[in-house]
Amino acid sequence: MEVKQLMELAAQARTKAYTPYSGFQVGAALLGKDGVVHMGCNVENAAYSPTNCAERTALHRAIADGYAPRSFEAIAVIGDTDGPISPCGVCRQVLVELCDPDMPVYMTNLKGDVLKMTVSELLPGAFGPQDLK
Numbered sequence: 001m002e003v004k005q006l007m008e009l010a011a012q013a014r015t016k017a018y019t020p021y022s023g024f025q026v027g028a029a030l031l032g033k034d035g036v037v038h039m040g041c042n043v044e045n046a047a048y049s050p051t052n053c054a055e056r057t058a059l060h061r062a063i064a065d066g067y068a069p070r071s072f073e074a075i076a077v078i079g080d081t082d083g084p085i086s087p088c089g090v091c092r093q094v095l096v097e098l099c100d101p102d103m104p105v106y107m108t109n110l111k112g113d114v115l116k117m118t119v120s121e122l123l124p125g126a127f128g129p130q131d132l133k
Contacts, residue, residue: 005030007108010076013039013054026079028054033073037097038062056090059098069098073095074121076106082091084108092123 006027006029014027021044030038040058044051053061055077060073075095079085084107087095095105108114120126 001031001037003074003106003114006037006074006076006079007106007114009039010054010078010108011110013041013058014078015041017054018043021046021048024079026054026077027036028058028073028075028077030055030058031073032062032067033071036067038065038067053088053091054131056094059094061068062115065098072099072103074104074106075099076108078092078108078110080132081109082094084113085117087122087125093126095119096123096126097128 009029010027012027013029019042021026026042028040038058039060040054040061042054043057047084055075077085077087086107096119099119101118103119105117105119105122106114
């Protein structure tokens with residue numbers, strides 16, 4: 001799948017966001033190595049801490065659908081921001097846990113600006129389950 005198609009799917013996912021408090025919609029499209037795309041959007045809650053970001057929604061959805069950690073090829077994230085949107089710290093940690101360190105993360109915005117980084121570039125010095133043994 002082309003990166004442009006993945007970003008378009010992230011934009012579609014964004015339209016499904018539930019954001020009654022911030023109005024800030026974010027979408028994500030996670031590409032599995034088998035070609036299946038898992039879409040996610042942010043879902044807010046009045047208590048804020050139960051709010052879930054688009055990236056985590058897509059990743060959790062894929063895991064719930066039976067996909068193994070590290071069975072993903074790329075993720076695209078989109079938001080209505082001045083520059084390419086960047087995953088939050090919590091999402092970066094979840095990406096480290098569930099994705100290969102060299103998996104590309106395509107960050108974009110509604111204007112079409114794109115920034116590509118790998119999971120390990122997003123969170124240098126990250127720890128995972130292998131570090132907790």
